Amino acid sequence: MPSPSQVLELEKFLPYRLSILAQLVSESLHxxxxxxxxxxxxxxRVIAALGRFAPLTASEVGQRIVMDKVAVSRxxxxxxxxxxxxxxxxxxxxxxxxxxxxxxxxxxxxxxxxLALQYEARLYAALNAEERRQFDAxxxxxxxxxxxxxxxx
Amino acid sequence: MPSPSQVLELEKFLPYRLSILAQLVSESLHxxxxxxxxxxxxxxRVIAALGRFAPLTASEVGQRIVMDKVAVSRxxxxxxxxxxxxxxxxxxxxxxxxxxxxxxxxxxxxxxxxLALQYEARLYAALNAEERRQFDAxxxxxxxxxxxxxxxx
DNA sequence: GCACAATAGTTACATCTGAAACCAATCTGG
DNA sequence: CCAGATTGGTTTCAGATGTAACTATTGTGC
Numbered sequence: 593m594p595s596p597s598q599v600l601e602l603e604k605f606l607p608y609r610l611s612i613l614a615q616l617v618s619e620s621l622h623x624x625x626x627x628x629x630x631x632x633x634x635x636x637r638v639i640a641a642l643g644r645f646a647p648l649t650a651s652e653v654g655q656r657i658v659m660d661k662v663a664v665s666r667x668x669x670x671x672x673x674x675x676x677x678x679x680x681x682x683x684x685x686x687x688x689x690x691x692x693x694x695x696x697x698x699x700x701x702x703x704x705x706x707l708a709l710q711y712e713a714r715l716y717a718a719l720n721a722e723e724r725r726q727f728d729a730x731x732x733x734x735x736x737x738x739x740x741x742x743x744x745x
Numbered sequence: 746m747p748s749p750s751q752v753l754e755l756e757k758f759l760p761y762r763l764s765i766l767a768q769l770v771s772e773s774l775h776x777x778x779x780x781x782x783x784x785x786x787x788x789x790r791v792i793a794a795l796g797r798f799a800p801l802t803a804s805e806v807g808q809r810i811v812m813d814k815v816a817v818s819r820x821x822x823x824x825x826x827x828x829x830x831x832x833x834x835x836x837x838x839x840x841x842x843x844x845x846x847x848x849x850x851x852x853x854x855x856x857x858x859x860l861a862l863q864y865e866a867r868l869y870a871a872l873n874a875e876e877r878r879q880f881d882a883x884x885x886x887x888x889x890x891x892x893x894x895x896x897x898x
Numbered sequence: 899g900c901a902c903a904a905t906a907g908t909t910a911c912a913t914c915t916g917a918a919a920c921c922a923a924t925c926t927g928g
Numbered sequence: 929c930c931a932g933a934t935t936g937g938t939t940t941c942a943g944a945t946g947t948a949a950c951t952a953t954t955g956t957g958c
Contacts, residue, residue, distance in 0.1 A: 600858045602793050602810065604881075606865050607770045612811050613888045614767035617760045620895050632944085640755050650907065657755065658765050662946070665908060687906040687953045705753045711894075712759050718890030723883055728757075730872060730880040735766045737871030741864075742773050785914085804936065815916065818938060840923045840936040 617715065624707045629700055634659060634667040636704065639693065642677065643701035646692035649682070653691065676700055770868065777860045782853055787812060787820040789857065792846065795830065796854035799845035802835070806844065829853055 602608050618633065625631055631639070641656045642648060648656070654664045668691060671677040676697035682688040693701055716724055755761050771786065778784055784792070794809045795801060801809070807817045821844060824830040829850035835841040846854060869877055 598855075598858055598862075600793060600797065600861055602790075602797060605793075605861070606868060606881075607767075607774045607861075608790075608793075608810075609881075609884060609888070610763070610767040611771050613884060613891065614760075614763040615811075616888065616891050616895065618764050620891060621760050623895075634944090637755075637761075640753060640758075640761075644753065644755060651905090657761075658768075660946075661907065662909090663944095665906095666944090669908090685906085685954070689907080702751075705751055708753055708758070708760075709751075714894055715759060715887065715891060718886045719883060726879055727883040727887070728759075728762075730876055730883075731762060731766060733871045734868065734880070735762070735769065738766065738769050738773060738868055741867055742769065742776075787914095802936075813916075814937065815939090816914095819914090822938085838924070838936085842937080 621708060621711055624711055625704050629704065631700075631704075632667065632670070634663055635671055638664065638667045638671060639676065639697060639701050639704070640708075642691055642693050643698070643705070647680075647690040648692075649688045649690060671697070774861060774864055777864055778857045782857065784853075784857075785820065785823070787816050788824055791817065791820045791824060792829065792850060792854050792857070793861075795844055795846050796851070796858070800833075800843040801845075802841045802843060824850065 622633055622636075625636055629636075637657045637659065638653055641653050645652075645656060650664050650668060651661060653659070653668075654661050659667075668677060668679070672679060675694055677691055678694045678697075679689045679691055682690055719727060775786055775789075778789055782789075790810045790812065791806055794806050798805075798809060803817050803821060804814060806812070806821075807814050812820075821830060821832070825832060828847055830844055831847045831850075832842045832844055835843055872880060
């Protein structure tokens, strides 16, 4: 007879459920800032990283927001062209360029952050305080564990 | 003074954390079946849906796995070309086509499912039984709630 | 001090994706 | 019936993405 373990119920399968939840949340959030500010998801993430940690080099941005350097480069190019980010060559190491938000970039950042936090709060409203704490702790442990699984093959 | 609520700490921001967790898990899983079977994520999902619920029409597949009809159409085209899926016109409504796995498709499905379940088990090993139950319940509630937020704007 | 490896970042190419237009078949109202 | 709306599905075109090649600069071993 077939072992029960050989049946994959997609709707209960953890990788699948994580994927559709993250996609739904990401799209909902994008709806909030795409209209008013016309930012791609990658551009918004770069702005969020620089708004919190500037100045950063492009690779440091990539480490913060888990984006590869090509994606960062392209997002930064778009933001530079629109005057939301400023770039200054590092005089000590001229391969590097330090990035920070321009005044307009800071303004955009300051207007998106409350929208983003408000959305997060509305999402978290599905859970009470104790459940939020649990969910955060459990998802963090899953993330750490998934990273170590990946590294070990 | 600036309100604390105006600071967005990306590394604690729920949409961001869900996104990188889902991405990491999805890529890790893809590593398992991409090498041996050369399937795209969308193709694997179609196979999983048909392996569990066949026969389905293309739109039913899309509903099951939350993929738009263009993506389903393309994945099915690739799977038909490679002989992993069979298509039969619905005689009662000739717009519709019923899809099911071919013998080769069933074989691929039967070989991937244990890999996928094994990966899920290794991921879940980060949590004990009670914690898994909690995480599943909480993430389900977040998903349901995110859906209703999206619908209500 | 110089060839060679390593690092920061960009460009090029091929693939993937999504929105909208499109085709074919079926349903609906008069 | 039969014109127009609806539905199932594919194609098209434009934008996004990933891999690999590339440029420029800095670090390293001899």
